[in-house]
Amino acid sequence: MNSKIKNGYFNNYGGAYVPEMLVHALHEIEDEFNKAMKDKKFQKKFSELLKFFSGRPTPLIFAKNLTKHFGGAKLYFKNEGANHTGAHKITHCIGQALIARRLGKKELIAETGAGQHGVATATVAAKFGLKCKIFMGEVDIARQRPNVFFMEQLGAEVVSVSSGSKTLKDAVNEALKYWMANTEESYYVIGSVLGPHPYPLMNRTFQSIIGKEIKKQVKEKENSLPDFIVACVGGGSNAIGAFYDFIKNKRVKLVGVEAGGVGKKLGENAARKENGKLGIFQGYKSLFLQTNEGHIARTHSVAAGLDYPGMGPELAELSKKCRVELDSATDKEAIKAFQITAKFEGVIPALESSHALAYAYKILPKLSKDKIVVVNISGRGDKDLFNVTRAVNDQEFKKFLIEEIKRYEK
Amino acid sequence: MKNNLDQVIEKIKGRKNIGIMAHLVVGYPTLSFSRKIVIALVRGGADIIEIQIPFSDPMADGHLIVEACQQSLENGTKIKDSFELAKFVNKNLKTPIVLMTYANIIIHMGIEKFCIKCKKNCISGVIVPDLPYDSEEGKKLKKYTVKYRIHFIYVISPAIEKKRLQEIKKLASGFLYCTSRQGITGTGKQFSKNINSYLTRVRKNSLIPLAVGFGISSQKDVFLIRKHSDIAVAGSAVINLIKKNKTSKILAVISRFIYKLIK
Numbered sequence: 001m002n003s004k005i006k007n008g009y010f011n012n013y014g015g016a017y018v019p020e021m022l023v024h025a026l027h028e029i030e031d032e033f034n035k036a037m038k039d040k041k042f043q044k045k046f047s048e049l050l051k052f053f054s055g056r057p058t059p060l061i062f063a064k065n066l067t068k069h070f071g072g073a074k075l076y077f078k079n080e081g082a083n084h085t086g087a088h089k090i091t092h093c094i095g096q097a098l099i100a101r102r103l104g105k106k107e108l109i110a111e112t113g114a115g116q117h118g119v120a121t122a123t124v125a126a127k128f129g130l131k132c133k134i135f136m137g138e139v140d141i142a143r144q145r146p147n148v149f150f151m152e153q154l155g156a157e158v159v160s161v162s163s164g165s166k167t168l169k170d171a172v173n174e175a176l177k178y179w180m181a182n183t184e185e186s187y188y189v190i191g192s193v194l195g196p197h198p199y200p201l202m203n204r205t206f207q208s209i210i211g212k213e214i215k216k217q218v219k220e221k222e223n224s225l226p227d228f229i230v231a232c233v234g235g236g237s238n239a240i241g242a243f244y245d246f247i248k249n250k251r252v253k254l255v256g257v258e259a260g261g262v263g264k265k266l267g268e269n270a271a272r273k274e275n276g277k278l279g280i281f282q283g284y285k286s287l288f289l290q291t292n293e294g295h296i297a298r299t300h301s302v303a304a305g306l307d308y309p310g311m312g313p314e315l316a317e318l319s320k321k322c323r324v325e326l327d328s329a330t331d332k333e334a335i336k337a338f339q340i341t342a343k344f345e346g347v348i349p350a351l352e353s354s355h356a357l358a359y360a361y362k363i364l365p366k367l368s369k370d371k372i373v374v375v376n377i378s379g380r381g382d383k384d385l386f387n388v389t390r391a392v393n394d395q396e397f398k399k400f401l402i403e404e405i406k407r408y409e410k
Numbered sequence: 411m412k413n414n415l416d417q418v419i420e421k422i423k424g425r426k427n428i429g430i431m432a433h434l435v436v437g438y439p440t441l442s443f444s445r446k447i448v449i450a451l452v453r454g455g456a457d458i459i460e461i462q463i464p465f466s467d468p469m470a471d472g473h474l475i476v477e478a479c480q481q482s483l484e485n486g487t488k489i490k491d492s493f494e495l496a497k498f499v500n501k502n503l504k505t506p507i508v509l510m511t512y513a514n515i516i517i518h519m520g521i522e523k524f525c526i527k528c529k530k531n532c533i534s535g536v537i538v539p540d541l542p543y544d545s546e547e548g549k550k551l552k553k554y555t556v557k558y559r560i561h562f563i564y565v566i567s568p569a570i571e572k573k574r575l576q577e578i579k580k581l582a583s584g585f586l587y588c589t590s591r592q593g594i595t596g597t598g599k600q601f602s603k604n605i606n607s608y609l610t611r612v613r614k615n616s617l618i619p620l621a622v623g624f625g626i627s628s629q630k631d632v633f634l635i636r637k638h639s640d641i642a643v644a645g646s647a648v649i650n651l652i653k654k655n656k657t658s659k660i661l662a663v664i665s666r667f668i669y670k671l672i673k
Contacts, residue, residue, distance in 0.1 A: 015546070017513055019470050019539045021567035021592050023574065163476050164467060173467055180470075181593030183569065279539070280513040281467065286624065293489055294518025295466035 008197030009285075011320075013313035016196035017280045022176075025183040030198040032102050037205070042098060049094045050209065056091075057081045058210075060217035060374070065344040066364075073227070073367035075360065077347060078214050080238060081380030087350065088210060088238045089120040089376050093189055095206035097124040100187035107131040107182075110189040111175040113140055113168035114304030115147025116350075116379060117191030122156035124189075132156035133186075135175040137167040140304060147383065165298050166310050172282050192235025193312035196283030200313050207241025215245050216376055222372055228363070230255045231376040232355040233326065234270070234305045236312035238378035247254065247323060256315060257359045259301030260328035266291070270299040272311045273319065273326035281309070286316045302331035302387065303351035305379075329358035335391050337361055338381060350379035351387060414557055415506040415534035415584055418457050419619050419640060427672045428636045429510065431621055431646035432456035434466055436495055437487030438478040439652060443660075444495055447652070450661040452505050452666030458641065459499060461539070463511035470539040470624035471564075472596025474646040489515065493531040508563060508584075510537040517547060519590065525554040535561035535584045543578055547615040552581065563587055566612065568602040575612065585619040587642060588612060590626070597627045597646045601634065609638035632671050646673060 008015050016026055027357070036042040049172040050056040059082060063075040080088040088312040093110075100108060108125045109132070112118030118134040125132035134156050141148055141160050151158050159178075164170040172195075179188045193200045193207070204319055211229075218226050229246060231239035233256035246252040261269030266289060269275075276287030281296055287308040301307040311319075337358035342348045349357060353376070360375045367373070381388070389397040422429035432451040432462050440446060448459055462468075464479035464487055471479070495509045509528060516524045516538060528536060536555065541548045554638055555562040561584025566575065569592055590601040592609070602608060605622075612620060622635045623643030627650075632642045648664055655663050 017540050017542065017545060017547075019567070020542065020565055020574070020578075021569055024569050024571050028573070037671065156589050163473065164480070169467065173469055176469055177472075177594045181591075183592065278517070282469070283540075285547075288514070290514070290518065291466075294515045295483065296514070403553065 005201055005381070009312045010317040013286050013316045014197055014200055015285050016283060017285065018283045019180065019195050021180050022183065022196070025179070026196055028103060029099060032099050033198055033202050036099060036102060046095055046098060046336070048260040050091065054084045054090050054094065055082060056209065057213045058115065060214065060221070061345070061347065062221065063345050068342070070361065070364035073371035073373045075227070076218065076362060076372065076374045077345070078210065078242065078374055078376045079347065080210065080376060080378050081350065085116070085120045085123050086380045086382060087116050087120070088207060088241060089117045089191060090123065090207060090346060092203040092206040093120040093124040093236060096187070096202070097130070098188045099129050100130070103187065105130070105185065105187040107133065107186045108189050109133045109175055109178060109186050110191060111135045111168065111171035112191065113171065113307060114177045114383060115140070115151065116305060116383060117253065118151050118156070118158070119147055119154070120150045121189045122154035123344045125156065126154045133159060133178070134171060135159045135161055135171040135178070137165070137171050138162045139166040140168070144304065167280070168304070169296065176282065193238040193240050193314060194235045194282070194284055194286070194310060199294045200284065203237055204240045204244060204314060207237050208244040210238065210241040210376060211243060211245030214242060218372065224372070225249055225252055226372040227251070228253045228255060228371070228373040229376065230257060230356045230360050230373065232257050232306060232352045232378060233311060233315060234308050234352065235310070236315040238376055240312060240314055241269065242376040243324060247318070254324045255359060256324050256326045257355045258321070258326060258328040259303060259306035259355060260330040260333070261300040262331055267298045267327065268300050270301045270306050270308060271328045273328070276311065284313050285333070286313045287311050302334060302391065303355065305350070305352040306355065326361055329355040333358040335388065338388060347377065348381040349377045350381050351384045353379055413534045413561070414504070415458065415508070415561060418506050419585065422457060422640055423619070428632065428639060429457040429641040430668055430671055431453060431458040431460050431641050431643045432648060432668055433459050433460040433462060433510070433643060434648065435462045435475060435482055436492040437464060437482030437485050438649070439481065440485060441491055443488060445498055446661055448495070448499050449503065449666065451648070451668055452497055452503050454665035455672060456505065456668050457661045458506050458508060458533060460508045460510050460645070461492055461495060462645065463489055463509065465512040465515055468512060470594055472594045472646060474597070474649045475595055478649050489519070493527055498529040506534040507532065508535040509533045510538060511548065513538055514543040516551065521547060522554050523549050525558045525560060528560050529558040535563045537563045537565060539565045543581055566605060567590065568608045569594055571619040575636060579616045579618060582618045585621050586612060587621050587623060587643070588639070589624045590622050590635070591624055593624070595624055595646050597625060597650055599625050601625060605635065606638060609635070613638060628673055642671065644668065
């Protein structure tokens, strides 16, 4: 049942579909990663950075009020939002930056959608004294200015990408292109469990700390295994990170929640379960949203981190095997879950994570009281301030923005 | 296995000047104009025509070709249009056609079906930059291209690993497409510093013809690589001329451009 990797494939998914000019760079990373995994010094350094820089372990919070409110299963939050920079992303950035440093690279490059992975990469680059270039779609730059500002403060150069849909997938394209011309100096910090081998394996390995901690923490509090682990799935790094340690425990249900967006039609969501077809894109084989001619389709989600056409190959494989169940939540359901979570539990989740919460709130009342549901809150919601205030049409915030402009102009 | 591409390459080898493979994106600037562009390129002296099926996300291409693909798709270009253009060229000009596209277009259509369509439409070779020769689909494409007598043309670059180069040389058919540098397509960037030693290394113990592409936009560029290769590829430079010139001038300009590359 365990998703074993062979020649870079998780059964039929994965691989390394790149122009020949990237093959050597990928081999170099794969070899260094394998060496690092056997190197106690690397493990020690990685653990230390997670503990003293990122702030791990992240807490497992018993959501007492919501458990009571729904009157069914016990609800826990794994709060990855408590990490430095506000999401689980920092973990694989630290891991990859250590690999980059072992390889003697001078520059970290990365793509970013909402800016979270960009901020995490820029943070680690600053910490390690490396140069940093972040590729970001023009549309995302326009709607995520706060993160652009922070990346620049952290010393990164933010490169605006104006091709295609001008969002995350186009940023990945541009980062790959830059990398092709600069493999000697640069290391590409891919921000999820996707792209060519060894990235899906490497990032999952780094992120699997989430599931290990969940297992230990649930054992401490409940002296048992959880019954459900629920996580949102864009590329899938937080999901596979939370799931991986439980794959062999078949009684633990693993649920990935995709972006249901604003409708069922192609272009209105980012749900690969229903509309995804087997394809090869951005270096890996997996399920992709695509047109009937095989072009990569546009996607939509209120959560920028889920607004992407492909899914990590290992998750595609686990879903095919029915070890991971995929479901989806709409933009509206996610916003509602965001509000309920904040109000009842004092936790402001990211809109991405709110998709997982929305699913949990649907199933909780139907489950018996002895069941345990853990939702992985992949990030905190500060970054969504502008999106949420707009979505709920907050008039006071609008007034504040207008006043703020006036203060600027004084 | 030989097809009309091999015959043309034999002719090139027997003459003084190296050959020219001229590239175009199907449907850019419009579909009807694509036919005229091919005719103009052949009139200018192109020995081989490389036609690119536009893809939504061309990962090995620079901004000129990316924009051309985008515009073509916005014009509503379909995959069948590329096959029809190939057929038109074969019927009217006899110039060998090499079809270039990305893996997902082929996987989506089905590898064998794609090869059958190539065969039916007189395509001599296929280039798929994001499909490594040793991947499952790369092997499958190789199998069917052999079956239908089409060349699967591999793309290699200066940083290629020794072992992989040996393997590729053994499997290569038609010619090897050598990029002049690490990076993506586009004009105005320099060739790799080690281009001569790189091409010599590729040539060694192999009879496979070599094409060099990426950044070829003048006679001087062709001059630099002609000793160590058989074909120069003009891609982005042609697109650039199409983009920059008035519609009424494009055909004459690109014809002259190709002509001047070798004369």
